[in-house]
Amino acid sequence: MPPSANIALLQGTLDVLILKVLALEPMHGLGISRRIAQVTNETFQVKPGSLFPALHRMEEAGWLSADWGESENNRRAKFYRLTKRGQRQLKQETDNWSRISAAMAGALEIP
């Protein structure tokens, strides 16, 4: 297991990551978890204990919607997709993050 797996997720980070990976296609829980690991070069390993609360919270906020469907190997699974509101949220969060990361990079003098 890579040492970076212990990095605690910054608040709001998980949300924006979920939004980002769902922007491409609808996915079920495990798929989301795997894709996040993949796009962050295994930096973030999302456990079900944080994944499910996040998914449900975002569903209730109206960013995601969910339907039951068949997985690639014909298992029943709940698939999440991005709503219009979720797309807007993603855009806003992305802007925020670029501002913050630029600010942080500047402050910490990362070249």
Added chain:
Amino acid sequence: MQRLRAIWRNLFRKHIVDGTLDEEIRSYLQLLVDEKISAGADSETAQREAAMEVGAIEMIKEQVRDVRRGAFLESLWTEVRQSVRALRHNPGMAAMCALMLALGIGASITIFSVFEAALLRPLPFRDSNQLVELVETRLDRGMDRVAFAEADFWDLHDRTKSFEHVAAYHGNEANLTDDQPEKVSAPQVTVEFFRTLGVAPILGRDFSADEGSANVAVLGNKFWKAHYGGNANILGRVLRLSDKNYTVVGVLPAGEPWIDDQVYLPFPYHPNADRGSWEYSVVGRLAKGVKPEAAKTELQRLAGLLAAANPKEDKGIGFEVLPSRRWIAPDSTSAALRFLLLAVGLLALIACVNVANLLLARGLARQREIAVRIALGAARARLVRSVMLESLLLSTLGALLGLGLAAVGVRILRLVEIQGVPRLDEVSLNPWVLLFTVGVTLVTSVLCGLAPALQTPVQGIVSALRESDRQTGASRRQGRLRSMLVTAEVALAFLLLVSAGLVMRSFQTLLNENRGFATTHRLMFSVSYPESYGENGRGKQFIDSFLERLSTIPDIISSGAVGVRPVTGPNYGMGIEAAAHPLTAGSPPWAGWRIITPGYLRTVGLPVVRGRNFNETDKPVWTERGQPPPSHRTVMLSNALAKLLFPNEDPIGRHALLWKGQGGPEAEVVGVVGDSLERGLDQGPALTVYLPYGRVGLPSEFVLETRGNPLAVVPSVRAAIKRLDPNLPLADIRTFDDVVSRSVSSQRMNSVVLVTFSGFALLLASLGIYGVLSYSVSRRTSEIGLRMALGASESSILRITVGQGLLPAILGITIGGAIAALLSSYLKSLLFGIQPFDLSTYAAVSALLLVTAAIACFIPGRRAMKTDPAIALRLE
């Protein structure tokens, strides 16, 4: 919408949510197992590893449930917590705001709850808006509301088509002799009375249509409970009322006080009823779909027919239809309550302005924090929302405290106000009052929060961040805004103070009016006579021996009796004219008539200014049954009436025509009595005809002049009357002072309430001025230090700061004065003896506000004066 659905699902379909959640996690687990197997693990290892990786399923479910439950409240809750934290950060300010709002809201609730009970709550009758009161008018004689003559009622009753029912009511009293004799209210009503009101008896039955002459009675609820302990076996019981027997046939439900505490007797149809004596109250229930205006048109047509048929009595007759709402509160009371509601609105507004001001000042101090939050990406809407939320929290706190204050306020009102406001005992915290409270809370929170919310910086975040918090353009703009709020507040306070001053002065004027009669050390009580006292001179015998007995009681200086209680009694009147030369211009004056014993005038302190008092030779003007008419009738006139009837001549020995237009007799004027405010303190000198008492004229209101406390003689009076006739009850025992005091209780309530409110307003306004100025002084410390370092004297610093604080106050006084002058005509109906634009009141209020403002300015001004330049400059 989606959110609502989610909440609904979470709250009410929890098991379904849990079921799908469980399924979802299991499917996740299954997918994980599949993944591991396809990576080469055997089924058992895959199962174990997957289970370990997922962890405790129940725990996950619990976490999800937490999120779900919280998701809705979460954002709101954080904001509330933030606001609470912000308020707790500055507890002094929060408490101050909440207290000020509590004052404003509490006062509003108090007045509204009284208003609601008195004016908004409907009558306890079916379709009470179809119920109306009918009165006769004689507009040609300047009378727009007089009671009905009996014959006019029956004519109307038989002919009108606009009404489902009409009924007449004739107030009456009777002696109930059960064990202890008691005077009770026993009105006579036509048999349709309760059907007209829409009241059905809870026990027994209503009067039936043919029962007009029957000896039956219906009891009011309170009467039934008070006299018979609510005994359900009351039906069929025989009551002895003024020496006649009546059988109880029904009991009414509990209702308005005036329908509650009496026993009702029917009165019959008289084919040849009297047309000249106006004594009957008439109520009508409009037929379905008939508007009051339509009914009035029909009644006018009937009036024309009546006038044509009875030219002698019904000349100039008309009818008026009045809403039944007036039965609860007379017009003057509702006008007063409306005004108080307005006044309390002003007070609440002042409290809001003050709180807005405090929040503004606080917002200014937090400007940098807010700028930082905006820079970090906080949405402006969210910042505005948080200010509004704070103001809502403060208002809610204020409203909760205010409800407590209102409970106290209503209790105090009950102490102050005795008679004028109806249903004061029924004032309660009902849904209407609560709704009002919620409404006021929302309005105040918007009013308090608006200015501070709008001042959150729009642009200039950078400058706000960079600035040293002092001497910024923005803060100067806010300084102006805050000064404007102070101006508004002072103007509002001015309005309240002026109306309080005017109402208070008018009340004083009212109390200081020359009443004519003397009220201290006077006792009043009434006796009601059974019908047998009207025969064979029994009544006169009783009065004579009773007065004689009273004169032997050592503490009684003098005694007398009169037909109607002064100031508060009903007014029996007549048209009167000089017999020799009728007034050419206008109609004959309408004067009240009072039967008196010779001792009455001396006892109430009324002087005989000309001629002589009555003595034993003067007999009543009426004819006793079976006797010839009196050969010589005598009367006394009040001074004002004598001057009106006999201008420029000596009235003594002249003759006056009594009951003009009703065929009344002539009588000789033997004396002129000093004027008095017999019809109420605000009614001016009454026109009164005094008639001698006798066998057919029995005055029932007794007045005693006593040494010391009037109430102390009551036991001796009771003993005296008991020796003469054990069946005669004493009623309405009061001192004359008390009678007068009760007659002005609504004016007293107005002035007490308004003075209290304006005291609060003054306090709030001075706090506002103080707050603004002390804040601006603290911000200008360095400037002041600089000035002092450059040689400014302490007194010039004081002058500058006080001047700065006084300016908005003076502006406020000017604006308030102008508005008050514009609105003053509105107050006119509430005032007595002074003009709405009373210069001395305006001047006094201006001076009071100015002095208060000066004191409020002086404290921070002095602080500025004591500034040490060295320290002040170092702060920069």
